[in-house]
Amino acid sequence: MDQEDIELYKKYKNSPIFFIEGIWGLIPQPVLEEWKEKVSSLIADKNFKDIHKEYFGEFIKGKYITWQQWIILLMVENAIKGESKRKISVVSGHGIGKDACLSWLIIWYLFCFENAQVPTTAPTSELMHDVLWKEIKVWLDRMEPQLSNLFDWTTGYIRVKESPETWFARARTARKEAPEAIAGVHGDYVFIAVDEASGVPEEIYKSAEGSLTGENVLVILIGNGTRNEGYFYDTHHAFAYMWQTINFDSNDSPIVEPDFIQGIIDKYGIDSDEYKIRVSGNFPSAEQMDEKGWIPLIAEHQINQVSFDTQFTGRIKLGIDPSGEGDDMTIWKGRDNFIEKTIAKESTSTSKTIARKTVELIDHFQLNSFDVVIDNFGEGANVSKEVMSIRPKEGKVSPYQTRGVNWGDDATDKEIYLNKRAECYFRLRNWLLKGGSVTDDTTKREIIGIKYRNNLQGRKQIMDKPNMKKILGKSPDRADALALTFYDEENIMGENYYIEQAQIDNKFDKWGLFNEV
Numbered sequence: 339m340d341q342e343d344i345e346l347y348k349k350y351k352n353s354p355i356f357f358i359e360g361i362w363g364l365i366p367q368p369v370l371e372e373w374k375e376k377v378s379s380l381i382a383d384k385n386f387k388d389i390h391k392e393y394f395g396e397f398i399k400g401k402y403i404t405w406q407q408w409i410i411l412l413m414v415e416n417a418i419k420g421e422s423k424r425k426i427s428v429v430s431g432h433g434i435g436k437d438a439c440l441s442w443l444i445i446w447y448l449f450c451f452e453n454a455q456v457p458t459t460a461p462t463s464e465l466m467h468d469v470l471w472k473e474i475k476v477w478l479d480r481m482e483p484q485l486s487n488l489f490d491w492t493t494g495y496i497r498v499k500e501s502p503e504t505w506f507a508r509a510r511t512a513r514k515e516a517p518e519a520i521a522g523v524h525g526d527y528v529f530i531a532v533d534e535a536s537g538v539p540e541e542i543y544k545s546a547e548g549s550l551t552g553e554n555v556l557v558i559l560i561g562n563g564t565r566n567e568g569y570f571y572d573t574h575h576a577f578a579y580m581w582q583t584i585n586f587d588s589n590d591s592p593i594v595e596p597d598f599i600q601g602i603i604d605k606y607g608i609d610s611d612e613y614k615i616r617v618s619g620n621f622p623s624a625e626q627m628d629e630k631g632w633i634p635l636i637a638e639h640q641i642n643q644v645s646f647d648t649q650f651t652g653r654i655k656l657g658i659d660p661s662g663e664g665d666d667m668t669i670w671k672g673r674d675n676f677i678e679k680t681i682a683k684e685s686t687s688t689s690k691t692i693a694r695k696t697v698e699l700i701d702h703f704q705l706n707s708f709d710v711v712i713d714n715f716g717e718g719a720n721v722s723k724e725v726m727s728i729r730p731k732e733g734k735v736s737p738y739q740t741r742g743v744n745w746g747d748d749a750t751d752k753e754i755y756l757n758k759r760a761e762c763y764f765r766l767r768n769w770l771l772k773g774g775s776v777t778d779d780t781t782k783r784e785i786i787g788i789k790y791r792n793n794l795q796g797r798k799q800i801m802d803k804p805n806m807k808k809i810l811g812k813s814p815d816r817a818d819a820l821a822l823t824f825y826d827e828e829n830i831m832g833e834n835y836y837i838e839q840a841q842i843d844n845k846f847d848k849w850g851l852f853n854e855v
Contacts, residue, residue, distance in 0.1 A: 351450040352418065355411045358403065358442050361481055366408040367592065368395045381412065384422060386584055397592030404593055406430075406586045407439045410560075413582050414443060417556060424556050425581045427535070427573035429563040431588030431619040433598060436560050440531055441474040443558065444507050445481075448489070448498055451527035456496075456507035457546075458530075459519035461537030461795060463511045467493060470533050471509045512538040517545035528555045535559035535570040537794050543569040563614075563621035564796025567631040571621060585619045607768070612754060615796070622792060632789040632801060636767050641782055642775040650674040654703055656681075657822030658712045659815045660692050660721060668692055670699060671819035677775045678820050693724030697738055707739045711822045714742035743825055750827060756799040758825065763788060763800050765824035766817075776820075784810060784817035 350357040358364050369377045373393035380389050386409045394405045403411070416422035430436060440458075447454050460466040474496065478486050490497045498505035510519040512532075519542050520530050530549060532538055549555050559570055573581045588594040599617050606612035611622040627633050652674045661668045661684075670682035681703075682695055692712075700707060712721050722742035730737055745762075749755035755764065766785070776782050787810045789801045806814050 347450070350446070353415050354418075354443055354446045355408070355415060357446045357450065358411070361445075361485065362442075362477070364401070364403050367397050367402040367405045369393055370395050384416060386413065391590040391592075394592075399593070403439075404435055404591060406434050406591055409584065410436075410439050410558075411443070413584070414556070414558070417582065423580065423582050424553070425550070425573075426558045427570065427581045427583045428558070428560040428586065429536075429570075429574060429583075429619055429621065430560065430586035431591075431594070431615075431617045432562065433588055433594040434586050434591040434619075435593055437470050437473045437533065438477070440470060440533060440558070440560065441477045444474060444496070444529070444531060445477060445489075447527070447529045447556070448496065448505070448507055449485075451529075453501060453504045453525055454507075454527040454529065455504070455523040455525050456529045456531060457510070457520040457523050458507060458533070459510050459512040459538060459542065460533040461512050465534050466509050466511050474507075512542045514539035514541040517541040519545075521546040521549060523549065526554070530555060530557045532557075532559045532561075532570075534561035534564075536561050536564040536568065537796055538570070539794060540569060562616060562796065563619070565631070565792045565794070566621045566623070566627060566633075567791075574621070587619045588617045606754075607771075611792075611798075628789075631791045633791060634786065635763060635788040635790055635800075636770060636785060638782070638786050641770055641785060642773065643779075643782055644677060644775040644777055646679065646777040648677050648775070648777060650679070651676065653709070654705055655709045655823040656696075656699065656703075656705055656711070657819040657825075658692065658696060658710070658721070659819035659822065660689075660713060660715075661685075661687050661813075661815065666813040667815050668695075669815045669819040670695065671816065671823060672699075672703070673774075673820065673823040676773070677777055678781070678823070679777050680781065680816055680819075689720040689724045692721045693728060696721070696725055696740060697728050700738060700740075708741065710740040711825045712740055712742045713818065713822060714744050741825075743822070752797075754797060756793060756797045759821070760790065760798045760800045762821040762824045763790070764798065765828070766821045769824065778816075781816040781820065784814040785820075788814060788817055 346360070350360060355366065370393060377389060377393050380386070389405070389409060391405065397404060410426070410428060413422065413426050417424040417426065428436070444456055444458065447456055458466070458470065460470060471493065475491050478489055478491055488499060490499055490502065494509055496507040504525070512519045517539070520532065528549060530546065543550065550557055559573060561570070563571065565571060574583050588599060602613050602617050614620040614622055623633060650672065654672045654674050657671045657673070659669045668684040668687040669680060672679050672681040682699060684691065684695065696710065699705065700710060719742070722740050725738045725740045728738060743758065745757060745759035747758045749758055749761040751761060755761040770785070776785070787806065789809070790798050793799050803813060
């Protein structure tokens with residue numbers, strides 16, 4: 339290696355930005371002339387949080403790295419020079435180019451630091467091997483052959499051929515049963531990279547605690563802020579003084595498609611946790627969160643209540659939460675587009691009594707049997723069969739075909755919700771926020787008592803019934819029955835809410851089921 343190569347190598351080692359330009363020809367998205375002085379001042383002060391997209395010119399793919407990627411690289415550069423903390427935590431929305439940025443940094447570190455060891459992890463094999471590790475392969479293949487040939491890429495390792503046993507990056511899925519994913523590496527140059535850091539179990543961080551707190555170890559945690567608890571959350575809150583931290587909004591990225599952002603808004607709302615997590619690069623709401631991370635599904639002031647005498651005005655959906663001989667009650671909840679009602683209840687039930695009452699209600703309110711949803715657990719397991727065994731009334735051709743469903747089934751949107759129970763409750767929440775109304779105090783109290791939290795995978799889960807009973811002093815039978823009416827996806831309060839509108843003449847005052855509800 340001649341002197342010119344040595345000088346180039348030193349520059350590469352001191353600056354991942356210079357390395358990326360030299361290897362792939364990518365340069366930072368340009369700063370507009372009128373903002374150059376301000377941006378230079380902010381960088382000198384390491385005040386990256388006050389740098390905004392408006393300060394930058396047009397982005398050209400294949401020529402520039404985005405301004406957000408540039409800031410991450412600047413944070414690393416300052417850490418390497420000893421000018422800032424060597425621990426960096428980045429919470430971001432989707433699509434800002436974090437995997438490309440991590441790939442550049444992993445290759446840079448392996449190239450520039452002799453016998454470097456780079457343990458990497460992510461919550462799932464898909465994120466680890468199918469996303470980040472394949473992204474690294476893409477960038478290795480884009481290097482000049484004489485450089486890419488220095489590396490040996492496999493599905494679990496990237497080894498420097500000169501010393502493959504001591505100079506490598508490795509990919510391991512983060513599993514609490516095998517907590518050594520980012521532990522067990524030693525040397526002068528260690529770089530720990532954690533993708534989708536919020537979903538990594540606490541056991542992984544505890545196992546690597548020595549490395550994570552080591553002065554000479556470079557650490558980058560990056561991902562969506564899917565949980566308002568855990569190690570990643572703490573790096574932006576309780577332990578933020580130990581880290582360089584930054585938040586990136588997908589709205590500000592030049593490579594995020596506007597259709598993605600609008601899709602999140604249309605589906606979940608701009609004030610939703612999903613928008614905070616997947617777009618704005620924040621953590622979910624933490625208001626009223628208890629010590630175990632549980633959050634109320636909805637606040638009392640967000641629930642509208644109307645008189646029980648208010649009439650249904652459209653097609654009715656019926657949810658049935660069955661009970662047996664315990665303290666719980668069987669509840670029949672009817673709901674149209676605007677209101678809900680407890681239209682029947684029964685303190686001691688069998689599958690036969692529930693079936694008979696259900697058929698009476700179907701006939702009385704002229705319900706579409708497909709709109710009748712029964713919790714299939716316990717006494718509910720045989721209700722649908724019992725309903726089908728009841729002979730239709732004269733003039734009714736088809737049998738009664740209600741639906742028995744399982745709360746534990748996969749949600750339609752499996753990325754967001756743990757199961758159908760969570761999905762149904764959040765559809766109920768959305769309905770209430772958009773103007774749906776309850777008609778009795780008991781139902782309102784039960785809904786206010788429902789709690790949720792985000793699990794390790796960032797999916798929403800509803801507190802189970804035994805724990806809900808401890809909080810409410812009773813089972814949330816009415817809330818569960820109402821949530822069942824949201825088993826199918828609907829355009830809540832939209833013009834396509836119903837497949838058809840059935841204007842039914844509901845004679846509630848003459849129906850002897852509403853006393854003492």
